[in-house]
Amino acid sequence: KAGVTQTPRYLIKTRGQQVTLSCSPISGHRSVSWYQQTPGQGLQFLFEYFSETQRNKGNFPGRFSGRQFSNSRSEMNVSTLELGDSALYLCATLTRVRNIQYFGAGTRLSVL
Amino acid sequence: QKEVEQNSGPLSVPEGAIASLNCTYSDRGSQSFFWYRQYSGKSPELIMFIYSNGDKEDGRFTAQLNKASQYVSLLIRDSQPSDSATYLCAAKNTGGFKTIFGAGTRLFVKA
Numbered sequence: 001k002a003g004v005t006q007t008p009r010y011l012i013k014t015r016g017q018q019v020t021l022s023c024s025p026i027s028g029h030r031s032v033s034w035y036q037q038t039p040g041q042g043l044q045f046l047f048e049y050f051s052e053t054q055r056n057k058g059n060f061p062g063r064f065s066g067r068q069f070s071n072s073r074s075e076m077n078v079s080t081l082e083l084g085d086s087a088l089y090l091c092a093t094l095t096r097v098r099n100i101q102y103f104g105a106g107t108r109l110s111v112l
Numbered sequence: 113q114k115e116v117e118q119n120s121g122p123l124s125v126p127e128g129a130i131a132s133l134n135c136t137y138s139d140r141g142s143q144s145f146f147w148y149r150q151y152s153g154k155s156p157e158l159i160m161f162i163y164s165n166g167d168k169e170d171g172r173f174t175a176q177l178n179k180a181s182q183y184v185s186l187l188i189r190d191s192q193p194s195d196s197a198t199y200l201c202a203a204k205n206t207g208g209f210k211t212i213f214g215a216g217t218r219l220f221v222k223a
Binding site for chain 1: 156215
């Protein structure tokens with residue numbers, strides 16, 4: 001069974017640009033959550049999607065958005081990039097039984 | 113603000129010793145608790161989950177839950193240098209959809 005797949009693994013962007021990250025969940029998992037991880041702030045929840053609907057949202061500005069497709073794949077978009085957006089972006093999918101989250105390998109974004 | 117608190121460490125133990133990692137949570141409605149291990153530059157991987165009060169053992173790992181004290185711990189027996197990582201504690205409220213993570217405890221196991 002394939003795990004959670006995130007693409008791309010690494011990205012380098014400049015301030016003001018926008019970026020789109022992708023997450024393909026484990027087959028059969030319909031929930032996808034996104035997290036931002038930085039050395040200073042730890043793992044911060046961005047949002048969760050379930051059946052193409054945003055089910056929960058963290059405290060991030062509107063520049064951070066996401067969506068989920070009918071096949072459960074999810075994308076996250078960050079517009080007008082700032083230096084502080086440099087981080088490891090992780091997505092996680094949720095098992096239906098026991099509500100356990102499994103993480104992808106992450107996308108490391110560097111904003112120059 | 114519902115929180116999960118962990119000592120950031122670093123916690124340093126000699127090889128072969130027991131490492132004890134602790135976590136407290138503020139939301140009494142939390143029902144599910146998880147321990148993740150994260151190596152530097154890698155994503156978190158699940159080690160243990162626990163739902164009921166008491167101990168749960170899996171190999172060298174034992175998770176302990178005390179809901180009355182809102183306390184979760186992870187014991188690592190016979191610690192190995194390969195156990196050196198950051199350990200994240202997480203709590204989930206059955207009624208909600210968010211998993212709240214602690215900031216993590218860095219563990220160093222000295223050979």
